[in-house]
Amino acid sequence: MKIFGENSIKNLLIVIAFSALTALFLILAFILLEGLPFIFNIGIKNFLLSSDWQPMAGKYGIFAMIVGSLWVTLGAIIVGVPLGLAGAIFLAEFLPRWMMRIIKPAIELLAGIPSVVYGFIGVMVLAPLIRDYIGGPGLSIMAASIILGIMILPTILSISIDSIKAVPQSYREGAFSLGATHWQTIHMATLPAAKSGIIAGIILGLGRAIGETMAVIMVAGNAVILPGSPLDSVRTLTANIALEMGYATGMHRQALFATGVVLLLIIMVLNYAATISIRNMNRKV
Amino acid sequence: MEDTVKFKIENLNVYWSGSHVLKSISMDIGANKILGIIGPSGSGKTVFLRTLNRLNDMELQIRIEGGVLLDGKDIFAPGMDPVMLRKKIGMVFALPIPLPASIYNNIIYGPSLSGITNKNRLDEIVVKSLKSAFLWDEVKDRLKTSAMRLSGGQQQRLCLARTLAMEPEVILLDEPCSGLDPISTTQIEYALKELKKNYTIVLVTNNTKQAARVADNTAFFLMNELIEYGPTGTIFTVPGDIRTMDYITGRFG
């Protein structure tokens, strides 16, 4: 009757439980094996600090792409954080539970819309608006920033809402009993207490923005230049990989994996920062 | 007349993440009797009960010393399978906890784990257990409805019936009436008095009067120690310890 004994099930589950770690290890190993030798070959300085990207001529400098990624990510933060934070405070503090039940799925829907659709909206609606009313080619840092800012809203919203809700009621009651208005209470008691959770949400949003590929390819213009203004076209690290992977071979392909290594490093640093913020949040609450 | 001893507890000590939650408990629990365990909350009654069917095993921070013998066999002996032990020792918890399934499926949970698949046999078990728990008349027409729809008192009798369905030898009850109204409580107590003909029953209760009403023997726990143990009549009329007297007359606890 019993096909598996209790012990064999336990052993099987232990093996399964290490699947995520194994996956992570495989991914890191293969990306690093493919990319790191290349970086050491042409020199870290040549790779990271040169803006000369001409694979046909054997020139592989990704500085412009690093700057490009940082620009659009910064832009996404400028667009996404105020909106996300304001929305989170409003939803968590001023809305009754039943309305949250309707709005939360809407936020999840926003997260579920494929990134290619965001990119398409950027191309069809946003870029022409920027071109006609502000200037430049339209496909630009600004367009990418706005689209990415919207795309990271759900991440910032849901994590911020959770951390605001996690603030103990006694903090609020303390402020209320001193005669503070609701807004003063939020501003003086709730937000400081929820701070590290909110920061974690922003950092995770940042990670999403810097890692986003398809939407950025469609709206950022992809020119390999050091941008001078938000209206300039720009190419990000992710776009660089996706645009050229289709036909790259040899050194060129290795260069794209090396670009992936740089991207991974940036993401790892961000994730580490987020983990620390979340840990701080758990300790406090 | 000397009782047959079902459980023999010898110098039982339990430590829970550093604190000493049961101190040197020794007692014999007679077969086919109801043992009432009284004492204020936090006195170690529930830990004691959960030690008897090794339900505390799941906790890693727990350490158990001393012996608990069931029919002369140490339940903590290396060869003793806690799963087999729990099939012999049923338990009813403080709050009625029906599993979110039909009445019928709640009852057959235990038997089907033991490998009983025959439909007629399972039907028989369901009827018999529900009758023994005095619930049959109330639910016989709706066995397939969710157990969550029953009233609190009915749910608790369902839990009793579910325990009986395993055909255990001992039934442990952890304050089974704490959430129930007086009528439901009376029904449970009536069922217990009938059941002791076939089972050994250990009833932990916060309600001293309940122990006085149904228990053959009563044990009084205080601050993780067994203060006094004897026939219920003796404990409630001429207690040997001033603390027992104080507790049953309601002076503390």
Place this chain on the structure above:
Amino acid sequence: MINPRFTQVIAVLLLALATLFTLAILVFIIGFILSKGLAHVDIDFILSNPEDMGRAGGIYPTIIGTLILSTLSILIAAPFGIGTAVFLTEYTRESRVTRIIRFGADCLAGIPSIIFGLFGFIFFVTTLGMSWSILSGSLTLAFMILPTIIRTSEEAIKSVPYAYRDVSFSLGATLWQTVRKVVLPNALPGILTGIMLSLGRSIGETAVVIFTAGSSLRTPQSLFDSIRTMSVHFYILAREGLSNEKAYATATVLIISILAINLISYWLMIRFISKRSG
């Protein structure tokens, strides 16, 4: 000093505006795509093959491709994800090992999809020689959605009342019997919600799919054939400027599938909550 009541009114007004703006974006995106695309979607569009690189005809093979790829990735990832969650919650206490496993899952969740694409390409497509195929694509997608399934299953399992486990053990169940008969059935709606979320992610994913499953428009004959999903098809239509009309129509089908998946998981969630409280 400014009156605090006045500050409050202004602040709340600004917060409400920001929230409304966020919701307006959502409504706009969905409304925009549907208004431009719905007119071009009909049975014929769904059931016929594309012609002239997608400039004409329908999207039938890409719908099949999407279904196969996302279903297969769920089938691969779900046993591992749910198994990991069961191990973390039922079979072990918090320890260094569980912390390492959770850390691994969190790291995996933070890796951008383009990296999964690179990895899938070099590992499954090249090193294992599986070429651009359904198998390479669904395996890579499975890697990508694994952390989501672990996380949501864990939450769902943790929400099953501890008392149910006590009852099950007291009735003579072993640990695995308790997991199989009590824990998993009661956590199922929550687990399914996580699976629906992952399904949505698989369907919407583009970068990973292009690098691992390719973009062939032919209807696949085996797991080793290349396919094109709706997202990839939509991307190619939009990017190459083949046909805006077809791009809008494809996006409409895509958005409607995502909407449907979100509705189903919302419904599961509601059922989950009402079952808990009643």
